[in-house]
Amino acid sequence: MSYPTHLTSLYRLPAHTFPGPEGKTDDLPAADSRAWRIASDVYDGEEEWTAAFARFCDTVDTTRVKALIVGAWEGAYDTDPSDVIEALLAAKDRFPALRALFLGDMESEECEISWINQTDVTPLLEGFPELEELGVRGGSGLRLSAVRHEALRRLVLESGGLPADVVRGVGGSDLPALEHLDLWLGTPEYGGDSEAADLEPLLSGGRLPKLRHLALRNSEMQDAVAAAVASAPVVARLEVLDLSMGVLTDEGAAALLGGQPLTHLKKLDLHHHYLSEPLLDRLRGTLEPAGVEVDLDRDGVDEDVDEDDGTVWRWVAVGE
Incomplete structure (x- = not known):
């Protein structure tokens, strides 16, 4: 952790x-x-x-x-x-x-x-129309309604579990200047109740014309996120794609490699993953020759196997 x-x-x-x-x-x-x-x-x-x-x-x-x-x-x-x-x-x-x-x-x-208690942060965006960067740490009680903000270029929401309503609020917002979006989706145990379908408005990119850095990370459903990203229209305009810190397995990585080309990226960040060596080799062999920086660091990854029934337990990088 x-x-x-x-x-x-x-x-x-x-x-x-x-x-x-x-x-x-x-x-x-x-x-x-x-x-x-x-x-x-x-x-x-x-x-x-x-x-x-x-x-x-x-x-x-x-x-x-x-x-x-x-x-x-x-x-x-x-x-x-x-x-x-x-x-x-x-x-x-x-x-x-x-x-x-x-x-x-x-x-x-x-x-x-x-444990950090948050609240509705929408008034900060409404009250500071010239704000270019907003970051929030903690998902408990966090709320963010759909807004239009002309100046915001960077939005970072760090959590052990990001409420689905917040994900939908971001997806429903018109942010014409946004270049950098970083969502720590987290786990259900800590309030992260979103599903991959909730990301669709973000992945379509319609309200985010200037987005260049997309991070959807620290998620227990990282395979489903990777599969959704694989065919997402917004990816074509990205420079950095970050799916790190979550429970990404061979299933999600294979879906990502089987989708649209990623060779236009400057960086693909998958650090803290649960990938096998064959998938790591495929990622390197596909992207590094094209000049894509690929972060495949496994530091901090923790995995347990139940000796009784063989259940494999894997964790996101940041939970409690």
Whole structure:
């Protein structure tokens, strides 16, 4: 099992954590030179997230801030970030340059990804029409309705289980500028109840004319995802296809190789897989001569066989 770590950058800017209530704020970096991480403490915080954000707004020239990273908020394991989103929206006029926002930047020591409570993030897209990047970590309680957003270029939803309604919300959205889409579909055990059919609006590509990087990963149904992708119209315009971190077996890889050509890709990412050597050889032999970078790393893959009935147990890279 792998675990997400704190972001080191956002919007091509290095991440910088805004000091706590006892920290020094008299020698901070330039407001537009960092992706600012604002965090409380999940368990015994001295300061609520909204109070930390208020201090940030009073200390930093928010008119120049380009990227915000929302870290831990108090009780994230049983409290959603409604107050966080309300505070961000209330201050939106103070952030005219904001172009990137990440909600829920927590490591496992703070809150396991499947324990992070989320909420409806649609208001963030509606409230920040100039936003170019939105990332969210945690799928429990997450909601995203179909929207039209003219500026969004990158959307990342990281979860141990992404609700089907969220997948459908993304698929029903008109995102004419979107270039990079990354969905961690997850497993039913952690709320990932989507099916391959829910991906059809995304795979048709009709509402995503500029999409170049598509990641549908960390999925227990990775074979079905690969089979759907094999004939998907959107693939022809992609530069990067990422089906990594999931339970991909020979069945899914064979379907992928038997579908439309993938030799136009710059990269095919299948790391964390359950493929046999013959399938690995086929992938390399088909794609590498065409100049496609193929990531077939197996690091972290875990597989158990039940000694009683021979059942094979396989896991996604990020679950709990």
